[in-house]
Amino acid sequence: xxxxxxxxxxxxxxxxxxxxxxxxxxxxxxxxxxxxxxxxxxxxxxxxxxxxxxxxxxxxxxxxxxxxxxxxxxxxxxxxxxxxxxxxxxxxxxxxxxxxxxxxxxxxxxxxxxxxxxxxxxxxxxxxxxxxxxxxxxxxxxxxxxxxxxxxxxxxxxxxxxxxxxxxxxxxxxxxxxxxxxxxxxxxxxxxxxxxxxxxxxxxxxxxxxxxxxxxxxxxxxxxxxxxxxxxxxxxxxxxxxxxxxxxxxxxxxxxxxxxxxxxxxxxxxxxxxxxxxxxxxxxxxxxxxxxxxxxxxxxxxxxxxxxxxxxxxxxxxxxxxxxxxxxxxxxxxxxxxxxxxxxxxxxxxxxxxxxxxxxxxxxxxxxxxxxxxxxxxxxxxxxxxxxxxxxxxxxxxxxxxxxxxxxxxxxxxxxxxxxxxxxxxxxxxxxxxxxxxxxxxxxxxxx
Amino acid sequence: xxxxxxxxxxxxxxxxxxxxxxxxxxxxxxxxxxxxxxxxxxxxxxxxxxxxxxxxxxxxxxxxxxxxxxxxxxxxxxxxxxxxxxxxxxxxxxxxxxxxxxxxxxxxxxxxxxxxxxxxxxxxxxxxxxxxxxxxxxxxxxxxxxxxxxxxxxxxxxxxxxxxxxxxxxxxxxxxxxxxxxxxxxxxxxxxxxxxxxxxxxxxxxxxxxxxxxxxxxxxxxxxxxxxxxxxxxxxxxxxxxxxxxxxxxxxxxxxxxxxxxxxxxxxxxxxxxxxxxxxxxxxxxxxxxxxxxxxxxxxxxxxxxxxxxxxxxxxxxxxxxxxxxxxxxxxxxxxxxxxxxxxxxxxxxxxxxxxxxxxxxxxxxxxxxxxxxxxxxxxxxxxxxxxxxxxx
Numbered sequence: 001x002x003x004x005x006x007x008x009x010x011x012x013x014x015x016x017x018x019x020x021x022x023x024x025x026x027x028x029x030x031x032x033x034x035x036x037x038x039x040x041x042x043x044x045x046x047x048x049x050x051x052x053x054x055x056x057x058x059x060x061x062x063x064x065x066x067x068x069x070x071x072x073x074x075x076x077x078x079x080x081x082x083x084x085x086x087x088x089x090x091x092x093x094x095x096x097x098x099x100x101x102x103x104x105x106x107x108x109x110x111x112x113x114x115x116x117x118x119x120x121x122x123x124x125x126x127x128x129x130x131x132x133x134x135x136x137x138x139x140x141x142x143x144x145x146x147x148x149x150x151x152x153x154x155x156x157x158x159x160x161x162x163x164x165x166x167x168x169x170x171x172x173x174x175x176x177x178x179x180x181x182x183x184x185x186x187x188x189x190x191x192x193x194x195x196x197x198x199x200x201x202x203x204x205x206x207x208x209x210x211x212x213x214x215x216x217x218x219x220x221x222x223x224x225x226x227x228x229x230x231x232x233x234x235x236x237x238x239x240x241x242x243x244x245x246x247x248x249x250x251x252x253x254x255x256x257x258x259x260x261x262x263x264x265x266x267x268x269x270x271x272x273x274x275x276x277x278x279x280x281x282x283x284x285x286x287x288x289x290x291x292x293x294x295x296x297x298x299x300x301x302x303x304x305x306x307x308x309x310x311x312x313x314x315x316x317x318x319x320x321x322x323x324x325x326x327x328x329x330x331x332x333x334x335x336x337x338x339x340x341x342x343x344x345x346x347x348x349x350x351x352x353x354x355x356x357x358x359x360x361x362x363x364x365x366x367x368x369x370x371x372x373x374x375x376x377x378x379x380x381x382x383x384x385x386x387x388x389x390x391x392x393x394x395x396x397x398x399x400x401x402x403x404x405x406x407x408x409x410x411x412x413x414x415x416x417x418x419x420x421x422x423x424x425x426x427x428x429x430x431x432x433x434x435x436x437x438x439x440x441x442x443x444x445x446x447x448x
Numbered sequence: 449x450x451x452x453x454x455x456x457x458x459x460x461x462x463x464x465x466x467x468x469x470x471x472x473x474x475x476x477x478x479x480x481x482x483x484x485x486x487x488x489x490x491x492x493x494x495x496x497x498x499x500x501x502x503x504x505x506x507x508x509x510x511x512x513x514x515x516x517x518x519x520x521x522x523x524x525x526x527x528x529x530x531x532x533x534x535x536x537x538x539x540x541x542x543x544x545x546x547x548x549x550x551x552x553x554x555x556x557x558x559x560x561x562x563x564x565x566x567x568x569x570x571x572x573x574x575x576x577x578x579x580x581x582x583x584x585x586x587x588x589x590x591x592x593x594x595x596x597x598x599x600x601x602x603x604x605x606x607x608x609x610x611x612x613x614x615x616x617x618x619x620x621x622x623x624x625x626x627x628x629x630x631x632x633x634x635x636x637x638x639x640x641x642x643x644x645x646x647x648x649x650x651x652x653x654x655x656x657x658x659x660x661x662x663x664x665x666x667x668x669x670x671x672x673x674x675x676x677x678x679x680x681x682x683x684x685x686x687x688x689x690x691x692x693x694x695x696x697x698x699x700x701x702x703x704x705x706x707x708x709x710x711x712x713x714x715x716x717x718x719x720x721x722x723x724x725x726x727x728x729x730x731x732x733x734x735x736x737x738x739x740x741x742x743x744x745x746x747x748x749x750x751x752x753x754x755x756x757x758x759x760x761x762x763x764x765x766x767x768x769x770x771x772x773x774x775x776x777x778x779x780x781x782x783x784x785x786x787x788x789x790x791x792x793x794x795x796x797x798x799x800x801x802x803x804x805x806x807x808x809x810x811x812x813x814x815x816x817x818x819x820x821x822x823x824x825x826x827x828x829x830x831x832x833x834x835x836x837x838x839x840x841x
Contacts, residue, residue, distance in 0.1 A: 068706035068707060068756070160562060180562075182562055182565070185578075189578065195578070329645070355624070356625075359623050359624070361621075369564055369568065369609075370564060377645060378645070379607075381646060381649045382607065382619055382649060383650075383652040384620060384621055385649075386649040386653055387623075387650075388625065390628055390633070390650075391623060391625040391626065391627065391628050392625055394626075395625060395626060419641075419642045421638055421639050421641050422639040424638075425635050425636075429635065430631075434632060437632065438636060438639060441636055442636075443639070443640055443642075443643040443645075443646040
C-alpha cells in the first residue's frame with residue numbers, strides 16, 4: 001500500500017486492513033466506501049440463524065415469573081447458547097467482511113443507542129437488539145432507527161420503561177404506581193437533542209407520559225399471570241391519558257402513536273441534527289470536531305430529514321476526514337478486530353477475543369452506562385490501558401503468518417504513515433516476532 | 449493532503465506546544481490517605497448492620513433477619529442495638545479499637561431507585577444524575593493539586609466516573625497477560641517519539657509504580673479474589689511516600705433481589721478480606737487513612753418473595769481507618785415502624801453521603817471548603833460537612 005487515502009479509507013472508515021484488501025481500494029478510496037452505502041441493509045448470513053429477541057425474551061420472562069432459580073438457569077443457558085455464539089459470529093463477520101464501513105456504522109449506532117448486559121434479564125438479547133433495531137437502519141432514516149430502538153423490548157427494559165405507569169392510567173389509579181422517566185430522559189439527552197439541546201425537566205416528564213404503555217409482553221408476575229410474549233406490547237392500561245406538551249408543541253391523546261409523533265419531531269429538531277453531526281464528526285475527523293465540518297453534516301442531516309445514506313455520503317466527502325492520517329485512536333474493540341483482520345486470524349475464541357477485551361475494558365455489550373463507550377483518544381490511551389494493549393499485541397504477534405516478513409507487514413499495514421523511527425526500530429528488532437509486535441504496537445497501527 | 453514528512457513536522461509542533469513543564473516534585477497537600485469503596489448494586493444495610501434489637505426487624509425479615517448476638521450465626525454486637533453480620537467479623541476488631549464508624553440510614557440525595565442514576569449521581573457529585581460528565585473525586589483532586597502529581601488511583605481496567613475528569617490519575621489493573629519485557633518497551637518508546645499521546649502514556653506507565661507482587665495474595669485471576677487483590681495493590685502503592693493519596697475500589701454484585709443470605713455472606717467475606725488486606729498492606733500509614741464504604745442506595749426494609757430485597761432508598765456507610773473517630777454507631781436511626789419507613793417501604797435516610805464526602809475532603813484531606821462547595825459539590829450547599837468523623841480536624 002502506498003497512499004495515505006487508502007490507509008484512511010481502510011482504517012478510519014473501515015475496520016483495518018485485511019491481507020490483500022488494499023488492492024481493491026487504491027484506485028478509488030472514496031468510491032470503495034460509497035459502494036458500501038446501501039439503504040436496504042440485510043442481516044449478514046453469519047447472523048441469520050440466531051433467535052429473535054422476542055423468542056429470547058419470552059423464555060427469559062417465563063423463567064423470571066417461574067422462580068429466581070429458573071431465571072438464573074435461563075440466563076446461563078442463553079449466555080452459552082445464544083449470546084456468546086452470536087458475539088463470536090459478529091466478531092468473525094467484522095473480521096472477514098468486505099463491507100467494513102457498514103460494520104463500523106453498526107458499531108457507531110449501536111453505541112449511540114447503547115444497551116448493556118449488566119442489566120441481566122436483557123443480557124442474552126443484546127446482540128439481537130443490534131441485529132433488529134440498528135442494523136437495518138444504518139443507511140436508512142434516523143427516525144426509523146430511533147423508533148425501532150425506543151420500541152425495542154431490550155431498550156424498554158434497559159431504560160426501565162416497562163416499569164413506567166401513568167399515574168392517571170387504570171393501573172396507576174389502582175396501584176399508585178407512577179412514571180419512570182429513564183427512557184424519556186435518555187432519548188432526549190443521549191439519543192436526540194443532546195444534554196444542551198434545549199429541553200426542560202417538564203419536557204422529560206411529559207415525554208415520559210407519552211411513552212407510558214410502551215412495554216414488552218412479559219410484565220406479569222407470579223401472582224398476576226397473563227400470557228407472556230417477548231415482543232413489544234402497548235398496554236393501554238398503563239398509558240397516561242390526556243394531551244402532552246413537549247418542546248412547546250401539544251400532542252393530543254393518541255395511544256401508542258403519541259410517542260411516535262414526538263419522536264418524529266425529535267428526529268427533525270435542529271438540536272438533534274447538531275448533536276448527531278458532532279458525534280459523527282468526532283468519530284470520523286477528530287476528538288475535537290471542527291465546527292465547519294459539524295455544520296456541514298448537520299445541514300445534510302436537517303435537509304434530508306435524517307437520511308443516513310446521505311449523511312454517510314457527506315461524511316465521506318468531508319475534506320477534513322482526509323487531511324490528517326492519524327487523528328483518532330482505535331478503541332480496544334477496533335484494535336482487536338483490526339489486528340485479527342491484519343493477521344488473517346478468523347477463528348474467534350475466548351482467548352483471542354473476549355479475554356483481551358475484558359482486560360482492556362471494552363467487552364461487547366458491556367458499556368458502563370447508557371452513554372455508551374467514550375469516543376476520545378485520551379480515555380483509551382491512559383498509562384494502564386496502553387500497557388494492556390501492548391501486552392496483548394506483543395503476545396498475538398507470535399501468530400502472524402510466517403509468509404510475511406516484518407518489513408512487508410509494516411508496508412502493508414502502516415506503509416504510508418510509518419515514521420522513520422518506527423521503520424528503524426522494526427528493522428533493528430532482535431527477532432521476527434518482536435519486529436511484528438513493534439509494527440502492531442506502533443502508534444501508527446493503534447491509530448486510525 | 450499531507451505527506452508523511454509534513455505530518456511528522458506537524459506532530460512535533462503539536463508535541464512542543466503541549467509539552468507542559470513537568471512538576472515532578474509538586475507539593476503534596478496532605479500525607480493523609482483516603483479510599484472510597486463503591487459497592488455497586490445497592491448494599492442492604494439491614495443485613496450488614498442488623499438492628500437486631502428492633503422488634504420490627506424480625507417482622508420485616510422473617511427468613512432473612514440475622515440472628516441476635518449469642519445465637520447461632522448471630523450478629524456481633526456493636527452497641528446493644530446494632531450488630532455486625534458474622535461474615536464481617538474481621539471488622540469487629542477495628543470497631544473495638546475505635547477505628548470503625550458505622551453510619552446506618554445513609555445515602556446520597558438520590559430518592560429514586562435506578563442503579564444508573566443512583567451510581568451516576570453518587571459519582572458525579574452535581575446533585576443530579578448525569579448532571580456532570582466528570583467525577584467529584586477528580587474535581588477534588590484538581591483543586592488539591594495544581595501540579596500533575598497523580599494523587600488519584602483507579603483500580604481496574606477502566607477509570608470509574610468518580611475519578612474521570614481533568615486531573616490525571618494513576619491506574620492499576622490485574623492482568624493475566626504475560627508482562628512485556630523492558631527491552632521491548634524501550635524499543636517501542638523510540639517509535640513513539642513523534643506521538644506525544646502515546647509517548648507520554650508509555651513513559652508514565654514505565655515510570656509509574658507497580659505494586660509489590662510479593663505481597664499479592666494467591667488466587668489471582670479468580671473472580672472471588674479480585675477485590676482483595678485490588679485492595680492489596682492499592683495499599684502497596686499508597687504506602688509509598690511518592691504514591692497516590694486517594695483511591696477508588698469497586699465491588700460488583702450487591703443487587704441481591706434473590707438468594708440474599710448466601711450471596712451477601714460471600715460478598716461480606718470478600719469485602720472484609722479486602723479491607724483487612726488493605727490495612728495490613730499500608731502498614732504505618734493506616735494511622736493516617738480513612739476508608740469510606742458506600743453504595744448507590746439501600747434496599748427495601750422488608751424482604752421480598754424471593755428471599756431477597758428490592759431497591760430502596762436508605763442504605764449504609766462504613767468509615768474505617770486509623771484517622772477515624774470510630775467505635776461508634778452514629779447518625780439518627782429512624783426506626784423500622786411502618787410510619788418511619790420512607791414511602792412506606794425503605795429505610796428513611798437521615799445522613800447524606802454528600803456530608804460525609806465533604807467532611808472527608810475538607811477535614812481529612814485539607815481541601816478548601818469554598819472549592820468543595822462551588823466546584824466539587826455544586827447544588828449541595830445545604831448539606832453541611834459531617835462533624836466529628838475524624839480524629840484530627
